Amino acid sequence: MSKNVRLVQQAMVVFTLLAGFLSAGSAFSDKVKLDSDFIPLTKGRPYIHVLHEGRSIRVQRVQDPDYELRGYFAKTARKCPSFCIQPITPAPGIQVIGEIELFDFMETELRDGKGLLIDARTPAWHKKGVIPGSINIPFTHLTKTADDPEVLDAFELFGVREREEPVFYEKLLEEWGWSRPPYLTDKWDFTNAKTLVLYCNGPACGQSPRAIRGLLRLGYPADKIRYYRGGMQLWQLWGLTTVVPNE
């Protein structure tokens, strides 16, 4: 008798789970129906909101199926050596990301103030249009020496602190190579440094790779730097929202 009761209970559990799955499925299909003509950023993600110069900007794709990229970023030929195709990674250990990873970054670390999206181009480029949520720190600022005021300003913004003098035994252990706390260099403390995503004009742009190599030379940890290689060109190719600064 008790065995039968248990069987019935198990059947009910299975039935309940099945009903749950089915209702979730129908809710999902309703959602899909709702946006059937809409071209989302990715499946299940129609837009994202990004804060840019104090305004909330909706990042989405162009919905016009006849939309074509025009202007400078539609061109394919670039002078080389100045604008050669760049390698996939600008330096060993740097994570290269695409659009989806950039959306994720915008919705998490950037929104929470734990990361920065950096347009590493010179101001002449920056003022023509940018990815929402980004700030301009030209690569020329990040390729200088550690005591340069522009580097110091940038590091302050990135949450980098000057390292406090270690006590003698810490120093000794470090000199012997027995202990080196993570994210510490002789001069800098990168423990609370923000995650940086750098971009420039696209795969044929050398500005953000230069900035990244400059940051690495200054000791910025490679695992806190990401490179959006697609840059402005691929961002616009997907018909994604751009903004003109101070407009």
Add this chain to the structure above:
Amino acid sequence: MAEKGGNGFFMSVLGFLPVIGILGFSTIASSADDYLSELEVEAGKVDAERIDPGRATDPGAAKQSAEGEQASQSQEKLDLAAQRANFESLLKKHYFGTYGFYRKLPERSRQEVFGEYRRGVGMDKIRKKIVSRLLQH
């Protein structure tokens, strides 16, 4: 004699070292300057332009009939619904625990939380708001 000649050669090379150094440095500096000036020239070819899909897809912005206005309103509603679905899936994906609390909130509080998200408030603050609203109920 030969030794003296060798010394003379080394001395003359040493004498040229600063010149070689200066030449090398100026070559590097001028190539950096060249790159910067080429960047400036190239930037001059770009027109300031933004892509605004929201505005582009806004159905019939200025000259619209009552029908057009209705369509615009329903489009707006669809947009809001899609944005909210997006926000909820973000919560579910990255902050599953908070999503559970959010689900327990009454509709009014959920709308309030979503409004904060649309204004670009950070997720830390949004999560705190969800918890505080949950504690109020």
